Amino acid sequence: MATTLAAAGCDDGDDKGAAGGTQTLEKVTYLTSFGTFGRDSFAYVAKEKGFFRDAGFDVEIKPGNGSGDNVKAIVGGQAQFVPIDLTGGLLAAGGSGGAPKITGFTAVAAIQQRTMAAIMSLDGYGIATPKDLEGKTIADTPGSVVRNLFPTYAKLASVDASKVKFENGTAQTLFGTLAQHKVDAIGQFVVGKPTIEGIAKKTAVLLPYSDYLQDLYGNVLITSSQYAKDNPEKVRKFTAALLKGLQASITNPEEAGTILKKYVPTANPQSAAAELTLMGPFVRSEAAGVPVGALDSQRVARSIAILQGSGQIPAGLTPEQVITFDLVPNA
Incomplete structure (x- = not known):
């Protein structure tokens, strides 16, 4: 799958190479879940701290516009990685409201363990x-x-x-x-x-x-089904780098807000830090022993059942049609 070759805006050289510039980095495009609010600061943190670079990626971060548009960007090849709300992905894959089922994308990690x-x-x-x-x-x-x-x-x-x-x-x-x-x-x-x-x-x-919907996950990281099939190790490395940025952001939200301000001059670092503080409990599961990024197939199945029971999607959708569990952290 071809990746975007454009250099990232506001790039200060963080992703240009390892020591001495000898490492060849793969250029990919990442869309945020929704605009450039504090809740999406973790991607900028992963970039600023060199987590993406160390994983072998030169990442261009662009603002996303919600789950529907983000799924289309992945399927259409405009981006290689994006977060979407998992329920939005289930509705798209299941053909909500009689709409054509959207295929060609797969989830590889959870961002939030509960819907926000x-x-x-x-x-x-x-x-x-x-x-x-x-x-x-x-x-x-x-x-x-x-x-x-x-x-x-x-x-x-x-x-x-x-x-x-x-x-x-x-x-x-x-x-x-x-x-x-x-x-x-x-x-x-x-x-x-x-x-x-x-x-x-x-x-x-x-x-x-x-x-009212306690079984639903929040955002998940998705990529194209073909990219995941062709590049499983790259997907694992990108996911690990992004989740490292996520953990750093909810551990030190003030620093994350400052980093967001560096890349997005219009951002309010105090509001960003406050958003991340509120997001922390959604990222860290209340269930003991569940690692950041994990997805449980039985819980996803219950979410599908909720949507089917309310008549939003027809029967037939399975968790494996939307999630590549082999690539999920600690799966």
């Missing part, structure tokens, strides 16, 4: 419980897992989904749209709380999907 998907509103907007969403307008990106999973969440939370309106937004505009009260709520991850509160100067109201 949520509906976010602000104090004073009239939303305190899931039922309050009826008659309200939510902005989100078209391919967002929050949006795609909403029918299942609504069913379990006793919300009439037909009474909730969605309108399109982008990763860059959602916070501003909510802060200006152009909509009543947005699709967002729970770790976005400090960022929206800093922008809107109001208290955020969160309706986490995990209140």
Whole structure:
């Protein structure tokens, strides 16, 4: 599979080679999960600290725009590695809503052990419980897992989904749209709380999907099925480098926020650190002995059953169709 040859923006030479510049690095493109918020700082940390370089990669990091677009980028060859919400991947692979099933991608590691998907509103907007969403307008990106999973969440939370309106937004505009009260709520991850509160100067109201969907994983790292088949050791090395950056970020979120600011001048390092602090418990599983990055096939099967039970995907999808367990850390 051909990899992107463009050099990374804001590259300070971190990935150019090992000592003496003798190592030939493979150039790959990595998309963040959603914009350039603190929750995605770990990729920049892996780059800044040389983890990617040491693994043999020169990584160009670009902002992603949610699970739907990120899956398309992998399948279309615009990127080699991206994080997506695993539930979004299951919906895509299962043919949610009668849409054509999307193949050609595979997950190789977990980023978060629990879903961070949520509906976010602000104090004073009239939303305190899931039922309050009826008659309200939510902005989100078209391919967002929050949006795609909403029918299942609504069913379990006793919300009439037909009474909730969605309108399109982008990763860059959602916070501003909510802060200006152009909509009543947005699709967002729970770790976005400090960022929206800093922008809107109001208290955020969160309706986490995990209140009703406790088996669901959060983001997972995916690559193309063909790349994984042809380059299993490269996938393992890239995954290990990224997870090393993830562990460093949640261990020292202030440092990660500073590194993000270096690569993304518009970033707020304090908000980034706050997001990473909130994300820490989602990365470190509460179950003893589960390593960072691990994925459990039985738990994924339960997630598939939830989606099938709510009518979002038809029967037939298996965990192995979406995850290459041989490449998952400590599998």
